[in-house]
Each structure stands twice: as structure tokens, then as C-alpha cells.
Amino acid sequence: MNLAAGIEGSNVGLNIGIFSLFVVITLFIVFRASRTSKTAVDYYAAGHSFTGMQNGVAISGDYLSAASFLGIAGAIAAYGYDGFLYSIGFLVAWLIALLLVAELLRNTGKYTMGDVLAFRMRQRPVRAAAATSTLVVSFFYLLAQMAGAGGLIALLLGISDKGGQAGVIAIVGAIMILYVIIGGMRGTTWVQIIKATLLIIGAAVMTVWVLKEYGFNLSSLLGDAVAKGGEAGEKLLNPGAQYGLTGTTRIDFVSLALALVLGTAGLPHILMRFYTVPTAKEARKSVVWAIWLIGVFYLFTLVLGYGAGALVGPEVITDPATPGGTNSAAPLLAYELGGTVLLGIIAAVAFATILAVVAGLTITASASFAHDIYANIIKKGAVDDKAQEVKVARITAVVIGAVAIVGGIVANGQNIAFLVALAFAVAASANLPTILYSLFWKRFNTSGALWSIYGGLTVCIVLIVFSPAVSGKPINPKTGKSASMFQNVDFHWFPLDNPGLVSIPVAFLLGYLGTIISKDRGDAKKFAEMEVRSLTGAGSEKAVVH
Amino acid sequence: MSTTDQGPPDSGPDWETIQQSAEFTQLRRRLRGFVFPMTVAFLLWYLLYVLLSDYAHGFMGTKVVGNINIGLIFGLLQFVSTFVITSLYVRHANRHLDPVAEKIRHDVEGDAK
Numbered sequence: 026m027n028l029a030a031g032i033e034g035s036n037v038g039l040n041i042g043i044f045s046l047f048v049v050i051t052l053f054i055v056f057r058a059s060r061t062s063k064t065a066v067d068y069y070a071a072g073h074s075f076t077g078m079q080n081g082v083a084i085s086g087d088y089l090s091a092a093s094f095l096g097i098a099g100a101i102a103a104y105g106y107d108g109f110l111y112s113i114g115f116l117v118a119w120l121i122a123l124l125l126v127a128e129l130l131r132n133t134g135k136y137t138m139g140d141v142l143a144f145r146m147r148q149r150p151v152r153a154a155a156a157t158s159t160l161v162v163s164f165f166y167l168l169a170q171m172a173g174a175g176g177l178i179a180l181l182l183g184i185s186d187k188g189g190q191a192g193v194i195a196i197v198g199a200i201m202i203l204y205v206i207i208g209g210m211r212g213t214t215w216v217q218i219i220k221a222t223l224l225i226i227g228a229a230v231m232t233v234w235v236l237k238e239y240g241f242n243l244s245s246l247l248g249d250a251v252a253k254g255g256e257a258g259e260k261l262l263n264p265g266a267q268y269g270l271t272g273t274t275r276i277d278f279v280s281l282a283l284a285l286v287l288g289t290a291g292l293p294h295i296l297m298r299f300y301t302v303p304t305a306k307e308a309r310k311s312v313v314w315a316i317w318l319i320g321v322f323y324l325f326t327l328v329l330g331y332g333a334g335a336l337v338g339p340e341v342i343t344d345p346a347t348p349g350g351t352n353s354a355a356p357l358l359a360y361e362l363g364g365t366v367l368l369g370i371i372a373a374v375a376f377a378t379i380l381a382v383v384a385g386l387t388i389t390a391s392a393s394f395a396h397d398i399y400a401n402i403i404k405k406g407a408v409d410d411k412a413q414e415v416k417v418a419r420i421t422a423v424v425i426g427a428v429a430i431v432g433g434i435v436a437n438g439q440n441i442a443f444l445v446a447l448a449f450a451v452a453a454s455a456n457l458p459t460i461l462y463s464l465f466w467k468r469f470n471t472s473g474a475l476w477s478i479y480g481g482l483t484v485c486i487v488l489i490v491f492s493p494a495v496s497g498k499p500i501n502p503k504t505g506k507s508a509s510m511f512q513n514v515d516f517h518w519f520p521l522d523n524p525g526l527v528s529i530p531v532a533f534l535l536g537y538l539g540t541i542i543s544k545d546r547g548d549a550k551k552f553a554e555m556e557v558r559s560l561t562g563a564g565s566e567k568a569v570v571h
Numbered sequence: 572m573s574t575t576d577q578g579p580p581d582s583g584p585d586w587e588t589i590q591q592s593a594e595f596t597q598l599r600r601r602l603r604g605f606v607f608p609m610t611v612a613f614l615l616w617y618l619l620y621v622l623l624s625d626y627a628h629g630f631m632g633t634k635v636v637g638n639i640n641i642g643l644i645f646g647l648l649q650f651v652s653t654f655v656i657t658s659l660y661v662r663h664a665n666r667h668l669d670p671v672a673e674k675i676r677h678d679v680e681g682d683a684k
Contacts, residue, residue: 106643106646109643110624113617113646113649113650114617116649117649117653120610121610124605124609124656125610243639244636244638245637247638248638251638262632262640262642263631263640263642264624264625264628264642265625275625275626278624278625279622282617317657320654549587553586553587553590554586556599557675557679558586560599560672561598561673561675562676563676563679
């Protein structure tokens, strides 16, 4: 296989053509949406005017990143069952959002996570803390998406030199910034809806196609995947191929599983989506739509992963010469099934996915900065001119977009799934304990919020920096490189790649200790107001009618 | 729209009285009585699955029908349980939470305006 030519049979012109069509159509829609995006509530929360179903589709668009689509399908093709474990954690996590977070959050906040915390605590310190953790989580997640873009470019456009890839990452980043600053949340939401629809339909078509090849018999598909896997084939159906090697990797897996299931309801770009609907009931509907769409999509990736194993074969997918590595499983399968045209479509959808997720993250980070830090901390909640606040948000979006482009170029080639897992661990440690305490615990106070956010964030990041994922993994004789981020150094002392097992309980504990140590008994009146409002929706932010 | 994020001014409804009303305590009991046990249940169920996948490879690899093994069935059951809990919650909310919440909201907002 020729590296420079990308995937064999890939028609670069066709791939770019289909992707450009997506960009033109979505930009047109974003421009239309911008005509009604004048005020802060439009820019941050699309005027609270999307329906539950629309927002549900948009949530699945935000959530089903390139890591889900290419990463999970690739992991199943290469490691079999262990790839499937990711998708289960990613899905079950939504029950926490549904049962404990979505509706109460919609009823008590306005645009950001900081709003909910600021409800009954001292505004400035908790908003600063909420904005800090929002920016950190968004940064890790952005880095993961942009790092993935580089591999995808190699795979789909046949650009193998790092300089060329950097150029394309910059173009992708620039388009994304346009979406965000022109369309605000309304435009970004439409981009998510279109992308999610394309992605789910594309995956559905391929799934039916694969199953048809096997007479709709899942067992014979699995059998063929095993046969193609050669000696290691039988292991593909059993758990443990990736994580079952040693006692440490097993504990690492528990740690990962915990971060996945507890991280989702703390991801700022997901939390912010609950504000785009008019009521808590619509927020509930949007989570229900999201759960069904995401669940069905992960079932598709199971078939696609084993389908790629059976029809393309793991030796091609794991071959170091294959551009994009295991991420290439789904595109290779598309080519095997439907030739150049289907490959072009799937390639364009994968690009659109990165673009849309990055846009969603950028608007969240910019909203958090403009609303929490600029409007409520610097201007002390007294921004006379709301247009000025939106202007700050737009400028922030450009800055974050630029940081994402540079970060993406630097992190090009890092493992996407790993970076995403880190974002989940940080979200589960820094955000989830604070949100839950704030909604359900009367005694919780400013000191507890600061302890759990800053404590969770610090513990999580320190453990990551001193984990084997960053330094000290043995050199792989096949590639001559260590699997760690930094080569030839070893400063790790924490044994696990995933910090969640330690950092999440520590963050919950710190939130508890910080609360009871402080003399602040909390404001009973404020808690009464928050509790009544969160459960009934009384006095919540209403939709804006244009 | 108010310029601060502290909600309505102090002259608004008497939140503490509403919070202690029989209607509201019933709403809170119905919500917590459903979501807390359900959260514990699905987390334990998920944890069981994770630990079995991690430490009971032999058991999970037992074939049941053709190439379909216990691990795959267990994994698919996690999807089923997620869908079922979602539907149960929606039914519970429609029947037992929304009517009470709407009534309280009407009372509060009618009173505030």
C-alpha cells in the first residue's frame, strides 16, 4: 500500500468534492441562522428555541465524535470485544445526564455550568472555577479532535507530510471558527443536526450492507471475523485482548470505565446544549432522543468493526503502513463495500464530524469565558451592552480556534481515544461532583465547590502528567518507539494511564470536606429557591420569540 | 431579562414556604424516590459488567448460540437496560412528576406577576 496515495482506491478529488458540498450547504444555513442571532441569548443558547427532538439530534452530533466513529470501529476491528466496552460506557453514562442533571440544570441556569453554581454561592470565585474547568476539559477534547484530523487527512486526502497536514488542519480550523462566530449557538446547532443525520444514515447503510453479505446472520459475521483474524482470531470475541494483559492493565480498565460513565454528565459542551431548549421537559426529550440515537449508532459500530475485521482483515488494518492506523477500519470497509463513491461519502462525513464537534467545543469555551469571566467577574454582572458581551465571546472563539489549530498541529499523531478518555476523566473529577452536590445537597457551599473543582482538576492533571501514558512506557520493538507521549524520558510514578479511579472519589471527598470545614452554612433561602425552581421550572429562562 | 443571574429580586415568591408545602415535598419525594435507587441500580449493573469483562474472561467467552458468547449478550443487555430505564423514567415523569411540577409552577408564577 502506497502511503502517499492514502487509501488505495481513494479518489482525492471526489472526497474533497463531497466535503466541500457539505461545507457550502452548512455555511449557507449558518448565514441564514445568523440573521436571527443578534443577542447574547441567541449566541449562547439559540434563544432557548430548539425543540427536544432537534436538540437530541444535535446532542448526538456533539457526542459522536470522530473518536467514536473511526476510533471504536477501528478498536473493534483490531482488538475485538474490548473496543465494544468503550461504547457501552459512553452510552450508559447518559442515564446520569437523564436522571440527575439535564432537567434540573435547564431550570436553574441560563447559558453555562457557572450559572448553576453561582445560583446560591459567591458568584465570582465559583464562576472563575467553573470557567477554568470548562476551558481545561474543552482544551483536552479539542486537542483530541484536532489530533485526529491529521491522521484523517493522511488517510483520506493522501497528504502524508506533516507540513501539508498542518495546512489542512488550519483550513478545517478556519471553517470551524467561521461557523461559530457567524452562526453562534443557532448556527452550530444546525451544523450538528446535519452532521448527525449524515453520520447515522451513513453508518446505517454500511451496517445493513455488511449484514446482507452474511445473510443477516450476526453469528456468521463473527465467525468470519475470527477466521480472518488468524491465530489471534478467537480472542476477538472475548474481552481482554487489550486490557487483560496484566493486573495493572485490568485496574486501568476499571479506572477508564469509571471515567467514561461519570464523565459525560460533566462535559461542558453537552451541558450547554440543555439550554438551547425552552423547558425542562424538552431537555428531557432531547436526552431521550440522544440516548436512542447514540445507542443505535454504537450498535452499528459493533457490526462495522467486526465487518471491517471480516471483510478487510485485521492484518491490513493494524499494518503500520496503513495511513491513519486502526482509525482506517471504517473507511477501508466503505471502500470494500461500495468502492470509491461510498469511501468518498464516509470520508466527507468523518471530516464533517471533526468540524462540527470542534465548533461545539469552541462555542462552549467562548461562552464560558465571555459569560462567566468577562460579564460576571470582570464586569461584575453589570454589562450594560449585551452586544459587547457577544463581541467578547466572538473574539474568544477566534482565539480558542487558533489555539486549537496550533494544538492540533502539535498533537498530530497522538492517540485520539486516549485524549478523549482524559477529557472524560477531567470532566468526571472536576465538574460532576460539584454539579451533583450543588443540585442535591443543601449544606454545600462556596468552599466545597472550590475544593471539588480545583482539587479534582489538580489531582486529575497531576496523575496524568506522572502516568505511563505521558512517560516511561517500554519501547515497542516493532515500531522502535515508546507508547508514551514523550520518548526517552521516564518520570512516571502513578501506575495507571487513566486517573479516574483515584481522582473521581478524591474530588467527591474534597467537595464534602471543603463544605463541612467551612463555617458557611449556606443560604437557606437561596437553596429553597433553587430547589423549587430546579424541580418545577418556576422562573426559568423562557424561549425567545423572533 | 434581568441583567444579573441571581434570579428574581427578593420581593419574589416566598420560596421557603413553597419548599415546605405538602405538594412540593411530594414532588421531591417522587423524583428522588425514582432517580436515586435507579442510579444506584444501573451503576451496580454496569460495574458488574465491567468487572466480569475484566476478570472473568472464561465465563464471558462461553459460547451460547453459534459464535454469540455470554460477553456479547451481556454487552447487548447493557444497551437494553439503558433503553428500558430511559422509557421507565419518561413514563414516571409524565405521570407522576410533570402534573405536580406544572401546578406548583403555575401557582408560583401567577403569584409573582
